[in-house]
Amino acid sequence: MAELSKTTTEREPILQVRNLVKHFPLTQGILFKKQVGAVKAVDGVSFDLYQGETLGIVGESGCGKSTVAKLLMNLERATAGEVFYKGQDITKLSGRALKAVRRNIQMVFQDPYTSLNPRMTVGDIIGETFEIHPEVAPKGDRRRKVQELLDVVGLNPEYINRYPHQFSGGQRQRIGIARGLALNPEIIICDEPVSALDVSVQAQVINLMEKLQDEFNLSYIFIAHDLSIVRHISDRVGVMYLGKMAEIGTDAQIYDHPTHPYTQALLSAVPVPDPEVRESRERIILTGDVPSPANPPSGCRFRTRCWKAQDKCSTEEPLLAIPERFKGVDTPAAHESACHFAEEKAILAV
């Protein structure tokens, strides 16, 4: 693990996210709309993504992980903050410059049933990307290119004239992946790519994604709520809670040495498919639900559900940094964690 973190620090990040913020305004009134508040979906998120690595992002629904994905593609305009792709801030781009960057950042969506147009053939769905970026494939060459892509993702190239409904869920997700690959991107953002698939098919798609990563040296941002799959595929993992990054580190640091209480609770709540592990491990059952992002708690956002919360937590917001007590110590617990009272707690991980 030490070897990996060394190599990642030496490499130049391909994507740098700094203090990314997205507030959705809440308005009142019909004719004269006035803003009465904001849903703070993403509220100051920073991380780096390196060439060829997979960064997993986990968190519960409403924590802002999908909004982050959209911001990285500039599908939503960021309220504040920067996303640097090779030194260029893409949140400020528009028009032609944005189009050029998007060629290198592609997305695979969660639901393979709604993310493919039912009236288009597979050839048109994948080929459409070349209409938008004609420089990638000359007109006469596109059909062959689409067939090549189908072959790469393990579908029969002869299926090029079929419609999405003629495929199963797993096959459709392969089509979505082929579309994501079409422009030879460097980064693919995967928003819950396997959660709509059957268990026996999930493994096939995960294997495919890992194979493609090796083959094309892709960087993945892998957003999911299934913690065991995220661990399997990720080099580093970030845990989000209510619009903020709670903890980030290598997969072993997060899963075996979590220091943020939210990460610990999340890991302990995962159902483990082994009754004996189940009975021997401690479970932390959080009380209540995630607070509304329109009105997040002061100080630390997790304090309303945290068993360690003290007065300090409600007044002072913990920053995402290596905790003071672990600084300079050679321990896997020395990774960034946004908690005043960060400490290790052994959780039998997934």
Next chain:
Amino acid sequence: MLRDNISKQDEGGGVTTSEILSVAETGGGSAVPLLEVDNLQVEFKTRDGVAKAVNGVSYSVSAGETLAVLGESGSGKSVTAQAIMGILDSPPGRVAGGEVRFHGRDILKMSDEERRKLRGDKMAMIFQDALSSLNPVYSVGDQLGEMFRVHRGMSKKDSKAKAIELMDRVKIPAAKARVGDYPHQFSGGMRQRIMIAMALALEPDLIIADEPTTALDVTVQAQVMDLLAELQREMNMGLILITHDLGVVADVADKIAVMYAGRIVETAPVHEIYKRPSHPYTRGLLDSIPRLDQKGQELYAIKGLPPNLLRIPAGCAFSPRCPKAQDICRTEIPALHPVTELDGTELPGRGSACHFWKDQIHG
């Protein structure tokens, strides 16, 4: 019969369910299970032919017991439940054969009116998606109270008091203040609690929960499953838990039935199935879960796709995807064999619908 062999005795206090799995007397007639599904067959008429969704499923649940029915989409797990509840879409669906005995009586032969009285009162169901299962234009208090007004003939005022009591019971904070709220005003976890409250309202003997926590986040999922298990224990209900998640099953179930293409392919007490699966499909499912020591390696994946129910493969339906399939698998449908140790000792409650179950469990 093999599948009737597991039954749970009355439990005292905090004894874990695994310790009280034991072989029940089947001869005496005293231990009639709460629900017995016997060779149930369900089919759907479609434009392209008849889809056989359930092809001879048998299982049983006793009071206080939790049976987990595990399977992928299209395995027939939910259709079986719908047939038990009598809420099958028909047409196109139709029960083509078999019996469902509830307290020993075949409910498939009952009149619609009789079955309607059973539903809600004696057996109830919890659905996956609470938001679309609740009526958006009535307050939750109204919907909870309806159970008492319709089935018990209570007045509006009394039924409202009952609704508050129920909401307290499923630990919805400030129940009294929230009884007039509408479904959209509750979070996903709270809505699922309301669904549970509704199912429990008339203290049924049997609850069928169809993927009750699939739509919820893990931290909330743990809360809701705990609540359901606790209430079940308290009220000594039989619970059929339908799920695709091997993790959730390990949490609460006493015994498992694994379904594939409309058949049960394996039955076992919960602890044993994870240690020693006796069917290649179960083995494949367990192996395809990412494990720590496999980091950086390819995941095991069951090849191919679940079968189309219009064209179920001949012989064993799993044979085209099975790594160990032989000629006999492609021609002969395997029965649910009782699973034994090498020396012939019977393993109570275990069964495998594989011609080569011996190799699978002992090899």
